[in-house]
Amino acid sequence: MTVQFPALALILLFPLIGVVFNMFFGFRSGRGVVNVVGPGVMFAAFAVATWAFLTLLKLPPGSALAAPLWGWIEGGPFHVEFGLRVDALSGVMVMIVTGVGSLIFLYSVGYMAEDEDFARFFTYMNLFALSMLILILADNLLMMFVGWEGVGLCSYLLIAFWYTNPQFAYNGRKAFVVNRIGDAGFLLAMFTTVATLGAHGVWTLNFVELHNNAALFGGAAATAIGVLMFIGATGKSAQIPLYVWLPDAMVGPTPVSALIHAATMVTAGVYMIARLGFLFTMAPSVLDLVATVGAVTALFAATIALVQPDIKKVLAYSTISQLGYMFLGVGSGAYASGIFHVMTHAFFKGLLFLCAGAVMHALGGEQDMNKMGGLRRKLPITFATMFIATLAIAAIPPFSGYFSKDLILEAAYESGHTGLWILGVITAGLTSFYMFRLIFMTFFGDSRVDSEKEHHIHESPAVMAIPLIVLAILATVGGWVNLSHGWLSFLHIRGTGNAFVRFLTPAVGTFKPIVEANLASTSMPLIASIVGIVLAYVLYIRLPGLPFLLAWRLKGPYDLLLNKYYIDQVYNVVVTRPLFWVSYYVLDRAVDSYMIDGTAEGAGLAVLTSGQVARRAETGNVQHYAFVYLLGALGIVAYYLFLVTGR
Amino acid sequence: MIPLSYMMSLSAIIFAIGVAGVIIRRNILVMYMSIELMLNAVNLAFIAIGSRLGSMDGQVIVFFVMTVAAAESAVGLGIIISSFRNRDTVHADDLTLMRW
Numbered sequence: 001m002t003v004q005f006p007a008l009a010l011i012l013l014f015p016l017i018g019v020v021f022n023m024f025f026g027f028r029s030g031r032g033v034v035n036v037v038g039p040g041v042m043f044a045a046f047a048v049a050t051w052a053f054l055t056l057l058k059l060p061p062g063s064a065l066a067a068p069l070w071g072w073i074e075g076g077p078f079h080v081e082f083g084l085r086v087d088a089l090s091g092v093m094v095m096i097v098t099g100v101g102s103l104i105f106l107y108s109v110g111y112m113a114e115d116e117d118f119a120r121f122f123t124y125m126n127l128f129a130l131s132m133l134i135l136i137l138a139d140n141l142l143m144m145f146v147g148w149e150g151v152g153l154c155s156y157l158l159i160a161f162w163y164t165n166p167q168f169a170y171n172g173r174k175a176f177v178v179n180r181i182g183d184a185g186f187l188l189a190m191f192t193t194v195a196t197l198g199a200h201g202v203w204t205l206n207f208v209e210l211h212n213n214a215a216l217f218g219g220a221a222a223t224a225i226g227v228l229m230f231i232g233a234t235g236k237s238a239q240i241p242l243y244v245w246l247p248d249a250m251v252g253p254t255p256v257s258a259l260i261h262a263a264t265m266v267t268a269g270v271y272m273i274a275r276l277g278f279l280f281t282m283a284p285s286v287l288d289l290v291a292t293v294g295a296v297t298a299l300f301a302a303t304i305a306l307v308q309p310d311i312k313k314v315l316a317y318s319t320i321s322q323l324g325y326m327f328l329g330v331g332s333g334a335y336a337s338g339i340f341h342v343m344t345h346a347f348f349k350g351l352l353f354l355c356a357g358a359v360m361h362a363l364g365g366e367q368d369m370n371k372m373g374g375l376r377r378k379l380p381i382t383f384a385t386m387f388i389a390t391l392a393i394a395a396i397p398p399f400s401g402y403f404s405k406d407l408i409l410e411a412a413y414e415s416g417h418t419g420l421w422i423l424g425v426i427t428a429g430l431t432s433f434y435m436f437r438l439i440f441m442t443f444f445g446d447s448r449v450d451s452e453k454e455h456h457i458h459e460s461p462a463v464m465a466i467p468l469i470v471l472a473i474l475a476t477v478g479g480w481v482n483l484s485h486g487w488l489s490f491l492h493i494r495g496t497g498n499a500f501v502r503f504l505t506p507a508v509g510t511f512k513p514i515v516e517a518n519l520a521s522t523s524m525p526l527i528a529s530i531v532g533i534v535l536a537y538v539l540y541i542r543l544p545g546l547p548f549l550l551a552w553r554l555k556g557p558y559d560l561l562l563n564k565y566y567i568d569q570v571y572n573v574v575v576t577r578p579l580f581w582v583s584y585y586v587l588d589r590a591v592d593s594y595m596i597d598g599t600a601e602g603a604g605l606a607v608l609t610s611g612q613v614a615r616r617a618e619t620g621n622v623q624h625y626a627f628v629y630l631l632g633a634l635g636i637v638a639y640y641l642f643l644v645t646g647r
Numbered sequence: 648m649i650p651l652s653y654m655m656s657l658s659a660i661i662f663a664i665g666v667a668g669v670i671i672r673r674n675i676l677v678m679y680m681s682i683e684l685m686l687n688a689v690n691l692a693f694i695a696i697g698s699r700l701g702s703m704d705g706q707v708i709v710f711f712v713m714t715v716a717a718a719e720s721a722v723g724l725g726i727i728i729s730s731f732r733n734r735d736t737v738h739a740d741d742l743t744l745m746r747w
Contacts, residue, residue: 618746619743619746620742620743620744620745620746621739621740621742621743621746622739622742623669623670623671623673623678623739626669626670627670630666630670
């Protein structure tokens with residue numbers, strides 16, 4: 001059942017107002033006004049989204065709210081509407097983006113309190129929220145692509161927010177270019193979709209109509225579209241091989257890392273695959289690819305996070321790792337489990353970044369964990385909330401991460417991906433190890449803070465602390481929605497357990513297990529997590545000298561991890577340098593300077609040279625002209641005399 | 648009666664003298680006189696052919712030409728005088744400002 005709900009347009013309108021206001025009037029109105037308008041429009045959008053979501057909950061399962069706004073592209077039989085649609089899937093996503101987004105916007109007020117460019121910051125942030133909401137609320141692929149490009153642009157703008165630092169600007173460009181590669185995949189997938197359906201006389205990109213015509217795709221086309229879409233997802237969601245931009249994106253302001261590079265934008269790929277789940281289900285080989293890439297990325301990034309000294313780098317690789325889990329979930333065919341992890345991850349990873357930001361704020365921008373330590377007494381709120389988030393990401397019950405990660409690993413096991421399940425379990429152990437390493441190095445032990453920063457340490461202001469506390473509550477209870485008597489039990493969802501999953505099932509399809517889960521498979525992830533915590537405790541609390549000894553004894557592997565498997569260097573040699581070489585020597589020097597400029601300048605030079613010669617005829621002497629005139633007149637007379645009359 | 652060809656030949660000779668004068672002589676005043684010579688050679692041809700054809704048209708056109716020539720010489724002589732006053736020369740080779 002689809003219900004018309006025009007108020008959905010308000011969810012887009014509010015951030016748009018924020019963009020226009022902050023762009024044109026923000027700086028002149030001053031910081032006070034911007035601090036109200038910037039987060040205010042997000043809270044307004046959140047209110048409308050809540051209203052829409054509650055309306056959706058009252059409808060029977062499988063319903064959707066729709067707001068077709070206007071016809072966008074009319075090309076003969078092919079037409080695209082600018083329309084919004086909220087079903088269970090986009091409803092959950094829009095709640096995450098506006099809800100977590102509002103809190104992060106609020107936090108930004110405190111975090112950016114010293115920055116001169118507050119108006120530009122909130123302009124970009126509002127533009128990001130607008131693009132992300134377009135991506136989620138779109139009822140067709142093309143509109144989704146508009147949002148997809150929009151969030152990429154805002155990501156670039158915000159990574160390079162402090163653009164006066166050339167390294168930051170470079171990292172922004174890197175993110176932009178790497179994302180472009182993925183976007184090309186998305187675009188090609190869209191072309192293939194139109195071509196495949198057009199051959200059958202169906203011209204549409206609308207999700208509902210695509211779903212209804214799924215039978216027309218056939219295995220080959222579904223596989224091609226799936227692979228291309230997944231390339232798009234690897235770019236946006238930072239999976240192997242296109243993950244390299246995300247760690248470098250950490251040079252942006254920390255609220256940006258929390259909002260864009262942890263909670264929302266990077267999960268767009270997971271959302272897109274869940275949205276097109278009917279298509280991916282038709283191409284099992286692509287699903288296997290998705291699951292494999294996800295599991296390998298999860299393990300790969302987790303190993304790098306083990307040794308990084310930079311607090312935000314640890315969290316960045318942790319994000320890549322958690323995104324890998326989400327892809328393992330959707331790749332196993334359990335789309336709901338992936339989206340569930342998107343939600344809990346938005347809570348605890350958003351919170352982790354905000355806490356890291358609070359720590360950096362207290363320490364005057366320090367990011368090196370070797371120069372922290374013993375902060376738990378000085379930053380009690382930050383410590384308590386970050387500890388909760390760490391328990392959540394380490395998948396300790398009853399914190400939220402336990403429920404979603406468990407669901408993903410269960411799905412991986414039940415879908416027969418036993419090898420990938422093992423990778424996932426190992427990653428779970430590594431996750432809790434590196435996260436507790438972060439906690440122990442930052443908040444426990446003796447202080448290693450530079451002495452001149454030591455006495456500046458202060459707890460964050462209320463405007464930053466409140467989002468931390470709210471997110472900590474969400475990170476604790478966020479997973480309970482999937483319990484049998486969870487938050488959603490008042491819905492008309494019968495049966496026991498998996499309330500959240502059954503809520504999403506009409507939108508994303510049912511997961512069909514082929515292997516029975518057993519006690520060992522369900523308890524292994526938890527055991528791995530606890531082992532990780534114990535190891536971190538032993539290494540960083542009980543025997544603080546041991547990590548250095550290990551790093552020294554295992555210098556080879558340690559350096560390999562510390563330098564991120566030298567992937568950046570390999571890409572530099574294999575991709576970047578050849579690309580620069582071709583760009584500079586072939587395209588710039590040969591094609592541009594030589595061929596294009598040569599043609600243009602050659603034409604000018606030819607005119608100039610011929611003019612130099614021809615102007616000698618202009619003597620200025622009237623008699624010379626008269627003589628030429630005479631010759632011409634004689635020529636005309638001769639012509640008529642000998643050729644015309646004489647014939 | 649004088650044959651037409653005589654008069655046309657005379658007209659052509661006078662015209663050729665005028666052309667030669669314009670191209671060869673360097674004094675602008677002489678060039679100017681040569682132009683008048685060419686105009687009057689044409690006038691002669693007009694009248695000769697008009698009288699041969701028994702038509703008034705040739706004579707009418709001659710009057711027009713003479714009127715125009717008078718106006719032209721008034722303007723032209725003015726230019727020559729002002730050029731002489733300013734540049735102290737009436738030599739065509741010295742008046743070559745309008746060139747590259």
